[in-house]
Amino acid sequence: MxxxxxxxxxxxxxxxxxxxxxxxxxxxxxxxxxxxxLADYSDKIWIGLWRTVWLLALSVLFGFLLALPLGLAQANGPKPLAIMANSFCTVIRGTPLLLQLWLIYYGLGSIFPTIPSIRQSELWPYLRQAWPYALFTLSISFAAYEAEIMRGAFAGVPKGELEAARAIGMSRWQCFRRILLPRAFYRALPTLGGEVVLQMKATPLVATITMIDIYAVFSKVRQDTFITYEPLLFLALIYIVLAALLTLVFKHIENRNPVH
Amino acid sequence: MQLIADISTSLSLLAFSPPGWGGALLKGLLSSLQIALGGYGLGLLIGIAGACGKLYGNAVCRDLLGCYTTAVRAVPELVLILLLYYAGSDLVNQVLHWLSYPPIDINGLVAGIFVIGIVQGAYSTEVIRGAMSAIPVGHIEAAFACGMRPWQVLKRIILPEMLVHALPGLSNLWLIATKDTALLAVVGFTELTLITKQAAGGTKHHMLFYCAAGLLYLSVTLISNWGIKKLDNHLRHTKAST
Incomplete structure (x- = not known):
């Protein structure tokens, strides 16, 4: 035993x-x-799946790009910047995503129409739809969680490597691009995969602000046909397949990791 | 002047007695915390049992537990909540039907605790399993050699020793549990987030109420963080002194 x-x-x-x-x-x-x-709704299911996938991909991309400065500021930045980045992450990580989503969509959505300059701007046709709010909130949320990981990854890059790079005569930016970023990225990679799966599990929340993603399609099926279990089981299967694919992709990238 | 008047009307909306919504929000927070505590506790029990099964169980048990943790961690909580909510209440009523009792309406609180517990159980199984495998085998062997029963070994050696390693993961899970309760708003359970939505929709002061609820959730997180830090210091201290 x-x-x-x-x-x-x-x-x-x-x-x-x-x-x-x-x-x-x-x-x-x-x-x-x-x-x-299934046959009647297959078109809608494909559209919903496509929306979920691009929402996931874009929010991970934007979130990751935003997480880089946030993580760097916390690891190596000057004190005021570090405190600002840290409190941003604490606020986002300390409140439920659903609440943030509703705050952004209903809160900002109720303020924007009262500002004439926004109503007359080029962006207004987009701001009347749900997806910009969904993408924005999901990106911010991913950034806050990922920044925490990147902070550790940046802090874990050996000082000697950076000093060596500076000694050879690389500029600060070259140092960041050639040493700090790749080293930190590969350090963060194993957790990044897990974070992306968590982000995928967060995407169905956007259905609550009227975005028709894959979850919303199946909610519609349930409302239309009064079938309870079958759509939910099928939906769960789709998410399991998505999670498995994501895990495989990240395993593949990890195995190509040049740093051991 | 206008600004001050605006602020005072806004604050009067947060008053504790109706027509202010402050009392209702706090009541919502209380039921959120109830579900979070209950679900977290249930998750811990499932986690301890699951971790023991994964480490010391036979091959079938380990495979089944592997399926449970993998599936729960791959399916969004929202879908799981709907599935478990309907499946759970159907199952209970089916059993009641066999026992020839009349069907009952499942209490929202019980259903919420059950759902959050199942979800948390999968994650805490993994956390506790990792922490348990960090315990030196010699300690457990020594306990058995002293003549303790498996139950006593679990209670006296494994759980206390495991806690130090598991604390970071378990405290993270607690924070997730407090935030996951918000998802029950989608199935219509009146906890903090749903009450906030009703208040915001009723008064049209969306920003005010969502920010107020955000502050409540944030204070729960900050207080928890403070408590976790205290506990961590305490555990490290006791561990260092032995």
Whole structure:
């Protein structure tokens, strides 16, 4: 009982039995539950999936770009900047994302129309839709969580490497681009993958501010057809597949990691 | 002058007695905290059992627990909450039906605690498993050699020793639990976020109420952080002195 458990063989007998049982359950579900709605909604499902994916990709991209200065300011920045960055992260990480989303969408959304210069600006047609608010909030949230990781990653880069780079005569910017950023990025990579999966799990919240993502499509299916479980199970399956794909991609990038 | 009048009307909306919403917000905060505490506690129990199963259980048990933690960590909380909320209440009513009792309406509080607990359980299983495997095997062997039963070993050796390693992860989970309660607003449970939305929609003072609720959540986080720091110092101190 005390020994570290031996790894389980990939095709151990009990696994085959478990696989058979789960195959039977899936077969039962496919055969006896109602799936006729899938054909009617397949177009909408694809559109919803596409929206979820680009929302995830863009918010991770913007969030990561924003996390770099936030993390750097906390790790190596002057004191006032570090305090500002730190309090920004604390506020975002200390409040629920759903509340932030509603604050931005309903709060800012109720203030913008009262300002004439915004109503007459080029951006107004976009600001009347939900997705800019969703993208903004998700990016800010990802930035705050990722900045915490980047702070540790920046702080963990050995001082000697930076001093060596400076001694060779690299400028501060070259130092950052050639040494600090790549080293910190590869240090943060294992946690970055986990953060992206967490961000994916946060995307369905945008359905509450009327953005039609994959979650909202399935809510619509449930409202239209009065079927409770089948859409939810299918939706869960889609998210599991997405999470598995993300994990695979990050494993692949991690294995190419030149730093060991 | 106009500004002062604006601020005073805004603040009167946060008064504790109706028509102010302050009391309702605090009541919402209380039910949020209740769910967070209950769900976190349930999650800890599941986590301890799951970690023991993953470390000391047989192959079937380990595989099943692996499926549980992987699935829960891959599916958004919002979807899980809907699934567990409907599936859980259906299941209870099915069982009641077999026992020939009339169906009941599941209490929102109980359902919320159950859902948050299942979600938290998956994460705390991983945290506690990691912390448990950091305990030197010799300590556990010594306890067995003294003649302790497995239950006593768990209570006297494994759990206290594991706590130091698990504290960062577990405190993170507590903060997540307090924020995850907001998701129950989507299934219509009246906790802080939903009450805030009702107050904001009713009075049209969106910014005021969302910021007030944000401050409440933030203060919970900051107070928790302070408590966690104290606990961490205490644990480190006791560990260093032994």
């Amino acid at each position: 005390l020994k570290k458990p031996a790894p389980i063989a990939r095709f151990a007998p009990h696994r085959i039995i478990l696989a058979l049982i789960s195959a039977a359950v899936v077969g039962y579900m496919i055969y006896f539950l109602r799936w006729d709605w």
